[in-house]
Amino acid sequence: MGDREPVHDHAEGAGLLELAVAIAEEAGQMLLAKRPARPEVLATKSSPTDVVTALDRAAEQLIRTRVGQARPYDAILGEEGGATPGDGGARWVVDPIDGTVNFLYGVPDWAVSIAVEVDGEIVAGVVNNVPRGELFTASKGGGAWLAGERLRCNTGVPLDRALVATGFGYAAERRRVQAEVLSQVLPRVRDIRRGGSCAIDLCSVASGRVDAYYERGTNYWDHAAGGLIAAEAGARIAGLNGRPPSVEMAVCAAPGLFEDLHDLLVSLDPEHD
Known part of the structure; x- marks a missing residue:
């Protein structure tokens, strides 16, 4: 800034x-x-x-x-x-x-x-x-x-030092699986933040208040505006395995951290709930 x-x-x-x-x-x-x-x-x-x-x-x-x-x-x-x-x-x-x-x-x-x-x-x-x-x-x-x-997102942050925002779905079974994924993510990052708004979480990536964000279950209107704001601040936003962000998964972070968080999430296979 x-x-x-x-x-x-x-x-x-x-x-x-x-x-x-x-x-x-x-x-x-x-x-x-x-x-x-x-x-x-x-x-x-x-x-x-x-x-x-x-x-x-x-x-x-x-x-x-x-x-x-x-x-x-x-x-x-x-x-x-x-x-x-x-x-x-x-x-x-x-x-x-x-x-x-x-x-x-x-x-x-x-x-x-x-x-x-x-x-x-x-x-x-x-x-x-x-x-x-x-x-x-x-x-x-x-x-x-x-x-x-x-705004400029944080860069050069390794995964184990990253402050990562996330969110949880409303359906009980989805939350159960998301909690299991989170239990595997948490030991590998600095800490987790859960704010309750996808749009604000993406703006937090853009402004450097968090280093990264991921969530399954978000809709297009949740991340459309915030995704552009994060991207224009230098972050990458996408889904898994080259797909665009969707209800399946949205991941957002600076290049480098994005790939590390993405690969961790793929290894935990969060897409099947």
Whole structure:
């Protein structure tokens, strides 16, 4: 960190990022203003511990409305509302509250995550860690930024000195297998952190707050924006064995550490739960 943010040459990506930032900030302000002491649990998703609040849906609707007003022909993929087709040349990938359980309990680590694709490539991403007042942004080729300073991931960290973030799924059997994998990872790294938000964990890699991140069970909207931010900070994000990050696995770290963590995870065969 320390570089001042440049004027980007990529006008389209920068313009999309500017709009995404404005929408993410508005959604975050709404969520802060309306969050009760114990938000209403509207429903469960994949399991009884995977909750969706009424404010998840309200935040996504706000984001969809603002995108529609500014760019009515764009497509939208949202965690709560699914896919809305469009022919505007861009697709918005939205997680209205990444870290819903943190939001529910008042843990100050949840975020509004918005990424924008053009021709299938993510060109802009914003992760608004609302309760901490931290807005992480990136545009393709334009770097990753926080509070006007450029982010760079930690480099040259060996696996046994790496502080590694991870997360766990909601289904009991998946958590059991993830705990078994973790028991094998933990002795081989510096320590583990579990924050509860994939998007924020990826931003933590970007900003050097952790050295690496891995998790099975994340969806595209969880890592779309944070993945661009981490990549623009110099990290590599991918799945296992050359695949892209997916629900099967997402791994993120600087080159070198990425390969070491990847190979460890492959050796532990975490894909079969």
